[in-house]
Amino acid sequence: MEIQSLFQQLLQQLVNGISLGSIYALIALGYTMVYGIIRLINFAHGDIYMLGAYIGFFCTTALHMAFFPALIIAMAGAAITGVCIERAAYRPLRKAPKIAVLITAIGVSLFLEYGGMLVLSPQPRTFPEVFPDKIYNVGGIIIGSQQMLILATSLVLMVVLTYIVQKTKVGKAMRAVSFDADAARLMGIDVDRIISFTFAIGSGLAGAAGVLVGVYYNSIDPLMGIMPGIKAFVAAVLGGIGIIPGAMLGGIIMGIVEALISGFVSSTFRDAGAFAILIIILLFKPAGLLGKNVREKV
Amino acid sequence: MREKRKEDLMIFAGCLAVYAAVQTLMATGVIGAYWERTIVYLCIYIILATSLNLINGITGQFSIGHAGFMAVGAYASAVLTVKFGLPYLLAIVVGGAAAGLLGFVIGLPTLRLSGDYLAIATLGLGEIIRITILNIPYIGGASGLMGIPKYTNFTWAFFIMLFVLFFIKNFVNSTHGRACISIRENEIAAEAMGINTTKYKVLAFTLGASFAGVAGALFSHYTYIAHPASFTFMQSFNILTMVVLGGLGSMSGSIIGAILLMWVSAFFASWPELRMVIYSLVLILLMLYRPQGLLGDKELSLKMFGRLGGGQRGTSQGN
Numbered sequence: 001m002e003i004q005s006l007f008q009q010l011l012q013q014l015v016n017g018i019s020l021g022s023i024y025a026l027i028a029l030g031y032t033m034v035y036g037i038i039r040l041i042n043f044a045h046g047d048i049y050m051l052g053a054y055i056g057f058f059c060t061t062a063l064h065m066a067f068f069p070a071l072i073i074a075m076a077g078a079a080i081t082g083v084c085i086e087r088a089a090y091r092p093l094r095k096a097p098k099i100a101v102l103i104t105a106i107g108v109s110l111f112l113e114y115g116g117m118l119v120l121s122p123q124p125r126t127f128p129e130v131f132p133d134k135i136y137n138v139g140g141i142i143i144g145s146q147q148m149l150i151l152a153t154s155l156v157l158m159v160v161l162t163y164i165v166q167k168t169k170v171g172k173a174m175r176a177v178s179f180d181a182d183a184a185r186l187m188g189i190d191v192d193r194i195i196s197f198t199f200a201i202g203s204g205l206a207g208a209a210g211v212l213v214g215v216y217y218n219s220i221d222p223l224m225g226i227m228p229g230i231k232a233f234v235a236a237v238l239g240g241i242g243i244i245p246g247a248m249l250g251g252i253i254m255g256i257v258e259a260l261i262s263g264f265v266s267s268t269f270r271d272a273g274a275f276a277i278l279i280i281i282l283l284f285k286p287a288g289l290l291g292k293n294v295r296e297k298v
Numbered sequence: 299m300r301e302k303r304k305e306d307l308m309i310f311a312g313c314l315a316v317y318a319a320v321q322t323l324m325a326t327g328v329i330g331a332y333w334e335r336t337i338v339y340l341c342i343y344i345i346l347a348t349s350l351n352l353i354n355g356i357t358g359q360f361s362i363g364h365a366g367f368m369a370v371g372a373y374a375s376a377v378l379t380v381k382f383g384l385p386y387l388l389a390i391v392v393g394g395a396a397a398g399l400l401g402f403v404i405g406l407p408t409l410r411l412s413g414d415y416l417a418i419a420t421l422g423l424g425e426i427i428r429i430t431i432l433n434i435p436y437i438g439g440a441s442g443l444m445g446i447p448k449y450t451n452f453t454w455a456f457f458i459m460l461f462v463l464f465f466i467k468n469f470v471n472s473t474h475g476r477a478c479i480s481i482r483e484n485e486i487a488a489e490a491m492g493i494n495t496t497k498y499k500v501l502a503f504t505l506g507a508s509f510a511g512v513a514g515a516l517f518s519h520y521t522y523i524a525h526p527a528s529f530t531f532m533q534s535f536n537i538l539t540m541v542v543l544g545g546l547g548s549m550s551g552s553i554i555g556a557i558l559l560m561w562v563s564a565f566f567a568s569w570p571e572l573r574m575v576i577y578s579l580v581l582i583l584l585m586l587y588r589p590q591g592l593l594g595d596k597e598l599s600l601k602m603f604g605r606l607g608g609g610q611r612g613t614s615q616g617n
Binding site: 113276 | 354415433539
């Protein structure tokens, strides 16, 4: 009996972890794509996720939209923001030292967070219930319809992304630029346009994740992007930064580990678990789970 | 060599004069309580910024977990004074040693990483330190360690800052400092020249961490409370920003960066959200128009430092 209930709890945490992890995966995809293409840890990415949540919030409350139109508009809004940020803050620094770009990214992130506090007020807001939450009980394991919605939406978005990257011309160009930007430019690819496109897709995914989190946790605030942003980055590193399937895998693993820690140890150690994974992976396989080791040449 | 010593003495004399002036102004009440606080914080942040500069700027290892070491120093020293009633100076030394020891233990494995990976690892480690502290009831857990005696005043902060500045300055000008700079310039070439790169990276990291611990000790004995929320990665970013703003690898740059940012936050303190927006805009604009930082060129700034002296510049603009 003891073992059975333990097993049941384990499965329950797995279900929770996978739905949380698919959100991390969506954010991690943006990190990994941007890193893959311009080698920048885009610290502002978590805040674009926050903006997505707020756009979704205003679409559903003020404009009384249904879930899916709100999701699309939030994605579009986040994508536009992402492209604008890239154009205004990162593009002028293409040739600057890497640390300057990193600091700019931190600056943009602070700007969005505290600008958000100034404009949107620091009070958390309650996300309306746009999707009725039905609880299903499958053999003692509780699965909410919202969890299924999150998983389904993320899966669809990931399939679309994989299609774009692998099958379309733009996707081919993206892969070429991330492989070698100079060679790609010589082949006639407009590198700046491809970078903008990458930011648009990555930010759109983050925006979608924001709306999904709003629906799931019912509460959004201007600083909500900090922790998920960093954890999603950890997820991207875990899977192998720059590798798209790696981000998905890393996100899911992060979600599961976090759910297991909060379920079996203590929720106060949840964040430490995420960072412990990061340190372990960096020490033993810095290229990530799906990455290949590249030897440094003199 | 003798000329160098003479120069150092002159800088030291200048610093004493600045100290006397500021202390008199504080005693006569020309500098009010609010700006007195700011100046003490400024001294603490100068220690933090120059010690981070030792790791990031001089040795070229990109660490963004400095707040974690600051936390270790803050808590270790506070435990000594609160729980055991030991003297303050001993508490500061132990705080610095504890942070340095942790820096050594952490640095040994992580400094094999480089660039972004090291950055993200140190960020993670800083957070792990904070979360661990959060979960130890003996030192207050989430509500913080309260009732810390207020031992820090301007004199303590100033002279410890002076000690740290001279220490780092002499370290950078020593054989060891040169070795660290060579690692920054080209790690593979440095290794080929027979420099034990791991040793020097860990050495710089340990030193930087222990000075952060000293700053943490000063900090917790000024605010009465050591709270985990003071040591988040926002704090690390804050210190990093000071260093980069002033110019990586330039010690006087770190001091100026610390002064500038402290001034911005003190000036806009009544509008906290607007303050952060302005802070971030300053950051973005500076990076867009001067990505190498205010003092920019590292060689020039080092020479400038030799001429003008870090400590003197720092405090003469601080009041």
